[in-house]
Amino acid sequence: MSHLVVIPKVALADEPLRIQVSGLGPNQLVTLRASLTDEKGVLFQSKAFYRADNAGNVDLDRAGATGGDFNGVIPMGLLWFLRPEKRYRQLVKRDVMGSPFHVRFDLYDSFHMEQVPDVKPLDSQTVERWYVKPGVQRILIKEGRVRGALFLPPGSGTFPGVIDMSGGTGGLVEYRASLLASHGFATLALPYFGYDDLPRTVEQLDLEYFEEAADLLLAHPKVRGPGIGVVGSSKGAELGLAMAAFLNQVSAVVSINGRTALYGTRLRYRGRSLQGAPYCVERTLITDTGALVSRGLYGAHREEAHAGAAIPMEKATGSILFVVGEQDQSCNSAEFAAEALVKMRMHGKQAGELLTYPGAGHLFEPPGTPLCRETLMGRSPMPLAWGGEEVAHARAQEHAWCEIQNFLHKHIGKAGSSRL
Structure with missing residues (x-):
């Protein structure tokens, strides 16, 4: 039988x-x-x-x-x-x-x-x-301006703190934060638009909101400092890099298929602002399935028109891990990461690392998640292409997930065990 x-x-x-x-x-x-x-x-x-x-x-x-x-x-x-x-x-x-x-x-x-x-x-x-192991606590956060969900690992000790941010979908996205908490990190899933009373769109953001979130996380009795980590994808990666450049609370940032310049978003912080660079609409392509390849939207930020939007990576005080898929159809993330590392090293900063994956697309998720090549999203008039090949992308997700945790362990402290 x-x-x-x-x-x-x-x-x-x-x-x-x-x-x-x-x-x-x-x-x-x-x-x-x-x-x-x-x-x-x-x-x-x-x-x-x-x-x-x-x-x-x-x-x-x-x-x-x-x-x-x-x-x-x-x-x-x-x-x-x-x-x-x-x-x-x-x-x-x-x-x-x-x-x-x-x-x-x-x-x-x-x-x-x-x-x-x-x-x-x-x-x-x-x-x-x-997506959560037994004993993990979820605490809905609505304190000051900060909104989100804090996931605390089981156990009596203190834990390294992480802020997790998703990309341009908006809203409260929790699955990566809950898994990180299951692996021993006190993780705040932090929305920044399209949720509760936060702005409905992402055209203008205040970095002081993210600073307040970092302070809130560090003040929690279950979180040990002195610094926190940030994990961000796409738009969330941009914001994580901006936090690294301006906020002393940030000791480590994982930038997953992000840009090192702001596009379509004005970012303010304590009287200073970065003006969102214009999109290069003429550089977009349409696939044979009718999906938009948007990587051409983002011109090189070294160009004069984009200079005011560049995140000052030379000011980053913590360590940064760039995770990029070489078949990313949403963003030329490999180019942005390479330029950032050059800029950092020109200013004597060696705390940058790069993981690049042939065959991987834009939507890096935890292991076991199938590749998604095209989706409808937000106000886009047509489907968006994300890129990637199934096996190469899945293997990249497995490897990157381990490397992300190792990077966080190294720079913000050891976490606990993870098995159910």
């Missing part, structure tokens, strides 16, 4: 899975399917074909898929290749505390290209993929 095993049954969403099948006939052909339904009711699915060995076993750690959504030995391929039934949808966890993603794995005899209602699987397993 065939038997499908997927372990662990309950785990954090960034942990790898082990998938094995036993009890098959020698060289039997089978199909493995994965599926989950997100909180908006969108179904994500993947499939792969395998041939059992002479003992009737399939171990995805060693067996190569012979077709389906991918080929070759890719142990996490069924998660990496999950695709939505509705176009332009991204797999995003919204309620991190209330429930996990339930991922169902089905084993079928022979090759089933499509699901057939009257064909029953030989075996099925469902696993839970959580």
Whole structure:
């Protein structure tokens, strides 16, 4: 009798899975399917074909898929290749505390290209993929001007503090902050527009808001100083770099596919302002699927027209880790990171590091998250292209996630263990 095993049954969403099948006939052909339904009711699915060995076993750690959504030995391929039934949808966890993603794995005899209602699987397993470990606390923040959600790791000690910021989607985005807290960092998911009574748009921001958030985090009895870390993606990365340049509270910044100049956003701080550089609309492209490639919007900030928007990286007092995908279709992030490192070193600052990933796109997420190439977002009149290749992007996410945590450990202190 065939038997499908997927372990662990309950785990954090960034942990790898082990998938094995036993009890098959020698060289039997089978199909493995994965599926989950997100909180908006969108179904994500993947499939792969395998041939059992002479003992009737399939171990995805060693067996190569012979077709389906991918080929070759890719142990996490069924998660990496999950695709939505509705176009332009991204797999995003919204309620991190209330429930996990339930991922169902089905084993079928022979090759089933499509699901057939009257064909029953030989075996099925469902696993839970959580974005928070037991004991993590979520505290909704509405103090002074600061809005957000603070995630505190379990335990009686103090923890290194991190501010986590997302990109141009706006709102309160919590899934990376909750995972960081699950790995021992006291993490504040910090929205900066499009949430509660914050500005509805991002055209003008006050850096004193981010300073207030840093002070609030450092003042918490569970947070140990003297400095904090900042993790930001896209627009959030820009703001993290600005915090590094102007705020002494910031000891380390992780800039994920960000820019080192402000575009479309005016940033004020204590009487000084950086004027948002204009977008270079004439440099945009449209893909053959009708999505906007926006990386051309951002001209080199060394040009005269962009000089007033450049973040003064030479003033950064903390350490900075640039994480960039070479196939980023939203931003020429590799160019911006390289220019920033040159500028910092010209001013005697050696505390900059660069991680660059061939085949990776713009939307870097925690491990196990499938690549999203195109989405609808905000006020954009057309879908936005993000870039990336499934396997290269997924492997980049795994490597970068470990490196980000190691970088934070090094510069703001050790965190606790993470296993559920």
